[in-house]
Amino acid sequence: MAENASATDGATAVETVTQHMDMLRFATAGSVDDGKSTLIGRLLLDSKSIFEDQLEAVENTSKGKGYDYTDLALLTDGLRSEREQGITIDVAYRYFATPNRKFIIADTPGHVQYTRNMVTGASTADLGLVLVDARQGLTEQSRRHAVILSLLRVPHLVLAVNKMDLVDFDQEIFNKIHDEFTQFATKLSIPDLEVIPISALQGDNVVNRSEHTPWYSGPTLMHHLEHVHVASDRDLVDTRFPVQYVVRPKSDEYHDYRGYGGQVAGGVLKPGDEVVVLPSGMTSKIAGIDFFDQEVAEAFPPMSVTVRLEDDVDVSRGDMIARVKNAPAPSQDIDAMVCWMTNTPLKPRQKLAIKHTTRVARALVKDIQYRMDVNTLHRDQEAGELNLNEIGRVQLRTTVPLLCDPYSKNRTTGSFILIDEATGVTVGAGMINAGN
Known part of the structure; x- marks a missing residue:
């Protein structure tokens, strides 16, 4: 049903x-x-x-x-x-x-x-x-x-x-x-x-x-x-709402207001929908959806809205609101295609920051399975690293579970960027094949 x-x-x-x-x-x-x-x-x-x-x-x-x-x-x-x-x-x-x-x-x-x-x-x-x-x-x-x-x-x-x-x-x-x-x-x-x-x-x-x-x-x-x-x-079936910001106006008029701002990444949100907050697993129902200064009857990609819940559950930046029976499975082992964007090569055992939707974690490069020649589609399985502008299949292990989907299913929840923790520079962009 x-x-x-x-x-x-x-x-x-x-x-x-x-x-x-x-x-x-x-x-x-x-x-x-x-x-x-x-x-x-x-x-x-x-x-x-x-x-x-x-x-x-x-x-x-x-x-x-x-x-x-x-x-x-x-x-x-x-x-x-x-x-x-x-x-x-x-x-x-x-x-x-x-x-x-x-x-x-x-x-x-x-x-x-x-x-x-x-x-x-x-x-x-x-x-x-x-x-x-x-x-x-x-x-x-x-x-x-x-x-x-x-x-x-x-x-x-x-x-x-x-x-x-x-x-x-x-x-x-x-x-x-x-x-x-x-x-x-x-x-x-x-x-x-x-x-x-x-x-x-x-x-x-x-x-x-x-x-x-x-x-x-x-x-x-x-x-x-x-x-x-x-x-x-866009994926209009699988509801995905990464929380970017907790909205608590500092005003006497709205002192009881509590909403969760973000951009709809998939599915359709409507007041009355039963939802789950991940990764905590707490459930509630949508009390209302605000779009600028008005309330709307539904929200869909790529709208940026504020969602209000009926229950006072713990929600913070990096969490995701989804349907109870159609939620992404938390994954720490990520299989992805990565485009490397800096002169220093990507190598196994390298540690990087990873930003996926609104969640930031740390990631370890477990393995580079192959480097793809984008001219011939040849897969070089002997490649031990990825150099600037090269694309390859990479296995990552993250410190916290990511709430992801395959990139082929949802380009928002199926993508991420890799960041050099020392410099804060974006060094890679990834497209998730699967998560375990």
């Missing part, structure tokens, strides 16, 4: 989330000179999301360089070193909106030495946008980017075949790239794939349909971004 009720709540919540979730987070990836920054500039320009003085400055800079076109990449490559080298180094976040949806773009670098930057930018994305140069076709970097997006469980992927204008919009070239990538994608976990021929420089099939591709009947890039369905990508 409880499982059926959860499923019903989840189905109802999909419709509710669809009505409220008008935000799409997507990450761009591609090799050097594939045109990522130019494409983002085109999206900003054609959606009228830049100011006239910004456009004028870019036009003047383009003329000063002797270009006979407007270099739209200048709108996104903000670092001086990026402008000088003509490459993207750090993750650049850009925001724009259309009448149908708001967007957050993470423009991630394509170089292999910036893999950690790409992982950071894509970790919260709903959609991954991989660009390839129609003249070059699929490259090693294109495949690597698709593998990383697959590892990060980004549910939607778009392959944009760019610079079609430089190959005279040749249908055979597009079909060859389409077929080659589709075949490669069958080896990965990519539930939704769309392949679109575009010219970021001229705007073909970016926002407006191109007259140069009468043979293409699919959507334009903007149409796809506006209409791709992301509401059901």
